[in-house]
Structures are given as structure tokens and as C-alpha cells.
Amino acid sequence: MxxxxxxxxxxxxxxxxxxxxxxxxxxxxxxxxxxxxxxxxxxxxxxxxxxxxxxxxxxxxxxxxxxxxxxxxxxxxxxxxxxxxxxxxxxxxxxxxxxxxxxxxxxxxxxxxxxxxxxxxxxxxxxxxxxPVQISTKQYISEEIADRFKALSRRGPISILITIVTLDHYRRLEPKAPSPTLRLESIKNLCKKGLKPTLFLRPIIPGINENEATDIMLEAKRAGVASVVIGGLRVTRTILRKLETLRFDTREIKKRLKGKRLLGNRQVSVPYSDIKRELVEIARNIGIVPLPSACCANTYNIFLTSGIRIPCYGLCYTNMCLNCPVNCIEVLPSIDEEDIRYAIARIVSSKIDIHCNKGLLMIITRSKRDRNRILSKDHLLSVLQTIYRRRIVVRAE
Ligand code: SF4
Ligand code: SF4
Incomplete structure (x- = not known):
């Protein structure tokens, strides 16, 4: 398109x-x-x-x-x-x-x-x-509901993320959610119907649940998952307070925040790239495909269920790719310069130059004014980015 x-x-x-x-x-x-x-x-x-x-x-x-x-x-x-x-x-x-x-x-x-x-x-x-649709859930999925997912998947790709982040602490961490045992059962029920659920191992809470990650991946693999998304924690002041009230050891979280203050309701990502790297290796050893993000799980699901390779919507191939079998970089859509000029002509009428390499689409304008006018239409740039699956950069010559 x-x-x-x-x-x-x-x-x-x-x-x-x-x-x-x-x-x-x-x-x-x-x-x-x-x-x-x-x-x-x-x-x-x-x-x-x-x-x-x-x-x-x-x-x-x-x-x-x-x-x-x-x-x-x-x-x-x-x-x-x-x-x-x-x-x-x-x-x-x-x-x-x-x-x-x-x-x-x-x-x-x-x-x-x-x-x-x-x-x-x-x-x-x-x-x-x-x-493509993606759903993330902790709810129990019975065989009957799995049948409904299967029926729906005949219309188009549905990526199903089953969240499990703890086997030992779920009563304290997720007090009112179905147990991890039931969620593993959900995975089995979906797999029985030929669907390809992904384990959603998010959030990794440093110092609290990373030691459980291997066991979770092993159990999920036994239940039938072929892939895992490993994701980090976004912490707020309230979340930290709740963890401490429940007597979880938050020293590792604080250490990683390096004194960053938690103000109001602001969400702050807790750095965990070292843990993620380790877990990616473990996933590979276990025989599960590690994926860097939820949108990669969507992309991988499209490939597994239909054989179609679509470059990841979030352009993860440009900065966090884990080289799953989709191999996004090899299937980028070709650039139609005339089409891009047609889109940009809605904003500025003067000439533009277009340069493209693998992950980048650069639009070069004749003046700073034109550049600013294009940048002000971020929805149009977002649409072009989605269509051409490249980061768009706008510069004045
Ligand atoms: S309470 Fe748990 S299941 Fe509900 S939205 Fe929050 S993280 Fe998801
Ligand atoms: S090839 Fe890389 S960017 Fe593309 S879906 Fe796989 S992991 Fe994600």
C-alpha cells in the first residue's frame, strides 16, 4: 500500500x-x-x-x-x-x-x-x-474461549500475549488475577487449537522476580509457547510504596534508578538491559524465540500463522532487533518517491529531495520554514512511517 x-x-x-x-x-x-x-x-x-x-x-x-x-x-x-x-x-x-x-x-x-x-x-x-490485532491478558482462557479466538483468527492475525511474571509471589504481586497455573492452562488451550500465544514476561522487577524468569519460560515452553517478550518495569511513587508495604526488597530498583526522583504519578522506566540480555540467552537455550517488544510478537505471529513477513510496526529492527525469523530488514517496502512527494505536496509546494537507506527515510527541504511546516504535521509523517516502515527525518538543506 x-x-x-x-x-x-x-x-x-x-x-x-x-x-x-x-x-x-x-x-x-x-x-x-x-x-x-x-x-x-x-x-x-x-x-x-x-x-x-x-x-x-x-x-x-x-x-x-x-x-x-x-x-x-x-x-x-x-x-x-x-x-x-x-x-x-x-x-x-x-x-x-x-x-x-x-x-x-x-x-x-x-x-x-x-x-x-x-x-x-x-x-x-x-x-x-x-x-493485525494483539491482545494481552492474564485471564483464564478455557477451551471454549480458545475456540472463539481460533474462529476469529480466520479473519486475520491475532497475537495473544499471556502475561506470567511470577510463579512464587503471585498472591502478593497479582492478588486478584487468575493463578499462573491457570494462565499456563490458557496457553495449552490456545495451542491445542493451533494458535501461537506468546509468553509476556513483563514486568521484570529487578531484585524481585528475575530469578523466577527461567522457570517461567520453562513452564511456558512445556505448555506450548514458541516465543517470549521480555519487558521492563515502569515504576511510580505509588508502585514503589506498595511493594515496600508488602515487604518486597526494593533496594535493587532504587539502585538502578540512581537517585532519580519519583514525582507525582510520573512513570519511570527501571533500567534492566543487563538482566534482559541474560534472559534472552536463556530463552534461546530453552528453545523459545526471544522478542524485544510486543509489536515484534505481533509481527512474528503474522509470520507464524500466515507466512507473511511484514516489517515490525514499531521499527524495532532499527534499534533493538533480536533477529527473529521474520528478518524485517530484508522485507522493507520499496520506496515510491513520487508517492512521497504527493503526500508532502499537501503541506509544502516547493521541491524536496528524498534519500533513503535501510532504516531511514530522509526528506530534505529547501528552507527551514518548509521543514518546520512538515514537522508540524506529525500525523502525516507517522502515516508515511507506517507505510514505508522507516524512521522519517526532515532536514533543511
Ligand atoms: S491490574 Fe493487572 S491485569 Fe489489570 S490492567 Fe493492571 S497490570 Fe493489567
Ligand atoms: S526481525 Fe527483529 S525487529 Fe523484526 S520482528 Fe523479529 S525481532 Fe522484531
Whole structure:
């Protein structure tokens, strides 16, 4: 897909949905934050519910203002959600477009009503937009629910991340979530149906759970996973306080923060690259494919389930690649200079030069004013980055 085809496809989808949805729904969609929010590196986050009651000690949704004492399905219908996404200026529909990430600030399978909403959203996204979908969960997935995932996966790729970060401390760290044993059972049930779930080993909490990582990977491998995403902890003042109240030893976290102050609700990443390096090696020895990020898990799942190699949406191949079998760098889309000029001509009319190497697309303008005008349209640059799967740099000559 190039930029012209993307523009046409968006117009077609808008017309199609306008013909289906009543005026009230169209208005509701446009007011919703899904029609405006910027994608994250893992893709466009889609909220299928608001809140979560699993009460994980390392969770930051309370700090973000989401409820932690209740969970309810998101208010939009699935078609309203799809319409909101199509109106989002950062969102590129299609299998080769923006990844969709479900479950970042809630548990998307928390209750039967939330689960229904999640399945409705996934189903409509795959039907109308065709974008790769990813869901992360701690909920127990029975054989019956695994069957529903399987049925849905016939419409398009669904990457399923099963979070397990502890086998020993789950009662203290994740007091109201299903036990790791049940989550291992979820993996087995999904694998039985021919799906390819990924172990989501996140967050690694230095000094608290990294010693368990090997056992978790071994158990997950026995249950059937072929890949693992290893991720770090983002800590806030409240999270640190909760860990200490529960008598966890937080000295290692503090040591790694090197005196960085935790202010207000600010999330601070705890450095852990040394631990990650070690765990990546262990995963390889165990025979699981280590992946650097959730979007790589999405990319790898597309490859495993359909044989299609799509370069990772988050451009992880440029800075954190772990050389999984997708080999993103070898399948980058070719550059259509005329198409890029066509896109940029919407912002500035003067000539531009285009240079491209493997991971970089450089746009060179004739003046600083033109450069600044292009940089001010970050949604358009984001769309080009998604289409051409390269970091975009804009410079004045
Ligand atoms: S399941 Fe996820 S959203 Fe819910 S409390 Fe745990 S970390 Fe937070
Ligand atoms: S090749 Fe590298 S960047 Fe691409 S999906 Fe695999 S690990 Fe991620």
C-alpha cells in the first residue's frame, strides 16, 4: 500500500461506515479519544473496557486515572470504534498498516460482558480494517474461549500475549488475577487449537522476580509457547510504596534508578538491559524465540500463522532487533518517491529531495520554514512511517 492507496482506502471506509451508522453514532465516534489518540510504539491502543480489578501491585493504571475498583465495557459499539479509528489521522488501515493493541490499560477478558465487547471489537476491526490485532491478558482462557479466538483468527492475525511474571509471589504481586497455573492452562488451550500465544514476561522487577524468569519460560515452553517478550518495569511513587508495604526488597530498583526522583504519578522506566540480555540467552537455550517488544510478537505471529513477513510496526529492527525469523530488514517496502512527494505536496509546494537507506527515510527541504511546516504535521509523517516502515527525518538543506 502506498500513500495514494491509503488515502483512497480511508475515503472508501468512511463512506461505507457513514452509510451503515446512524448520525448519533457518527457524532459519538468523533468525540471519542480513539479518533484522535497517537499510536504507541506497539500500535494503536484500543480500550475495550475501562478499569481493572486484578489489583497487580506493579500496575500503573490507577496512577493514570483509571478505576481500580471496577471494570466496565467500553461505551462505543464495535462499529463506532471502527469509525473512530478510520477518522484517526495517525491510523493506517490494512494488514500492512497500524497494529492494534488491546489490553494496555485494562484486562480485556475480565468479565463476560467485557469479553464480549473485546470480541466484538476484534471481529469488526478484522472485518472492516484488516489490521493485525494483539491482545494481552492474564485471564483464564478455557477451551471454549480458545475456540472463539481460533474462529476469529480466520479473519486475520491475532497475537495473544499471556502475561506470567511470577510463579512464587503471585498472591502478593497479582492478588486478584487468575493463578499462573491457570494462565499456563490458557496457553495449552490456545495451542491445542493451533494458535501461537506468546509468553509476556513483563514486568521484570529487578531484585524481585528475575530469578523466577527461567522457570517461567520453562513452564511456558512445556505448555506450548514458541516465543517470549521480555519487558521492563515502569515504576511510580505509588508502585514503589506498595511493594515496600508488602515487604518486597526494593533496594535493587532504587539502585538502578540512581537517585532519580519519583514525582507525582510520573512513570519511570527501571533500567534492566543487563538482566534482559541474560534472559534472552536463556530463552534461546530453552528453545523459545526471544522478542524485544510486543509489536515484534505481533509481527512474528503474522509470520507464524500466515507466512507473511511484514516489517515490525514499531521499527524495532532499527534499534533493538533480536533477529527473529521474520528478518524485517530484508522485507522493507520499496520506496515510491513520487508517492512521497504527493503526500508532502499537501503541506509544502516547493521541491524536496528524498534519500533513503535501510532504516531511514530522509526528506530534505529547501528552507527551514518548509521543514518546520512538515514537522508540524506529525500525523502525516507517522502515516508515511507506517507505510514505508522507516524512521522519517526532515532536514533543511
Ligand atoms: S491485569 Fe493489567 S490492567 Fe489489570 S491490574 Fe493487572 S497490570 Fe493492571
Ligand atoms: S526481525 Fe527483529 S525487529 Fe523484526 S520482528 Fe523479529 S525481532 Fe522484531
Amino acid at each position: 502506498n500513500f495514494k492507496e491509503y488515502s483512497l482506502e480511508k475515503r472508501r471506509l468512511l463512506l461505507e461506515l457513514k452509510n451503515i451508522l446512524p448520525l448519533e453514532s457518527l457524532k459519538r465516534s468523533l468525540k471519542d479519544s480513539h479518533s484522535r489518540r497517537r499510536p504507541r510504539p506497539c500500535g494503536m491502543t484500543v480500550h475495550t473496557a475501562i478499569g481493572c480489578v486484578f489489583d497487580c501491585i506493579y500496575c500503573y493504571i490507577g496512577d493514570m486515572g483509571f478505576p481500580t475498583d471496577r471494570v466496565q465495557p467500553y461505551a462505543l459499539t464495535s462499529l463506532e470504534l471502527v469509525y473512530a479509528l478510520v477518522n484517526n489521522r495517525y491510523f493506517v488501515p490494512s494488514l500492512y498498516g497500524t497494529y492494534v493493541a488491546i489490553g494496555s490499560v485494562t484486562e480485556p477478558l475480565a468479565t463476560p460482558s467485557v469479553r464480549e465487547r473485546t470480541f466484538e471489537y476484534m471481529s469488526s476491526i478484522l472485518k472492516y480494517l484488516k489490521n
